[in-house]
Amino acid sequence: MSHYPVSELIKTLHGVHQVEYWVGVPDTRLKPLLDGISGLVEIEYAPREDLAVAAAFGASLAGFRACVFMKDAGLGHCLDALLTTFRLAGLPLTLVVSTAEPTTKMPLHHQTWHDVLIKILEALAIPARTISDTARNDLSIFVGRSIARDEIHAILIDIRLT
């Protein structure tokens, strides 16, 4: 799969699983998703990824399901926030993390994060799915199961959203 329909992703997260609070730090690859979501709810842009996680935690305490979006490098900013808010309190959170397509032309800083992203998520016991190799129905089942288990979970955007 070389691209993924953004409308399907929005339907899965906002429509089916009622993710209402969208907060994070923008990234080029996420622009189609953010453009689509902004027509439905007001997106909150955070000054840094850890603060986005904290704000999502506040929204969750107010009873609303949250999504934090960021590029892969942002994950490095928010490990403590993830563990000491959502993980400690046992509340679910959807992470949408953009990462580069594995190509030979990948810039070095993208390559660096691409190489460790999955390992970091595994080390944190955060289940993840990449949209390039996950069927649409499976993605919805994955999100629903993670929410039911009060888990932090990640959707990795590794191909173009159209």
Added chain:
Amino acid sequence: MTSQQSPEFESERDRIINIILNVARSIDALVIVGNGDLSRRIAAFNDGVSTLLLEGAMGMAAAVAVGYSRYCRRPLIVIEGDGNRVLGAPSAEWLQTQSCHACHVVFVNGIFASSGGQRVPVDLASRDAGALHFHGSSEKLSDAIDEWVTQGGTRRLLIYENSSHLELRTRPTGSLRGVTARTKQESVRWLKL
């Protein structure tokens, strides 16, 4: 203010916390507290006040308030030390941009008290121009908080302390998980009103 006549407070910090929590109780505010001594200390005061005491998540109390305020009109009081404030620097400014009823109280003693008294690397006194600054007058502080209660909006208050007079508290029993569960229940109740 009755707290000024109460002999049971061991420190100025306790006396000021009592003032703030009395206000929180009177307006049913949610009090979000950064980690460290303040969180431990406020756990001992937690009587009829809704509190979220952060464990870890250093510097993130104001950001939690940003997300909470998006969906709940309940007044919010954020309390943290200057070490937290400096670490989470953009979150204080972020909270100030929100259309909510939030008072951000920062205790300034110039040190990371809980970790042994190391110097906080940024002097807030000269840098936080957007805040109201208080040096030892709890009467003026009470007036400022009362004004915030009446006028609404966001407000940031910096309270200067003498770090050599601070006796640290031990970690409270109970955890974020328990406090969160209670806060979450209260939030749901609030949303149904």
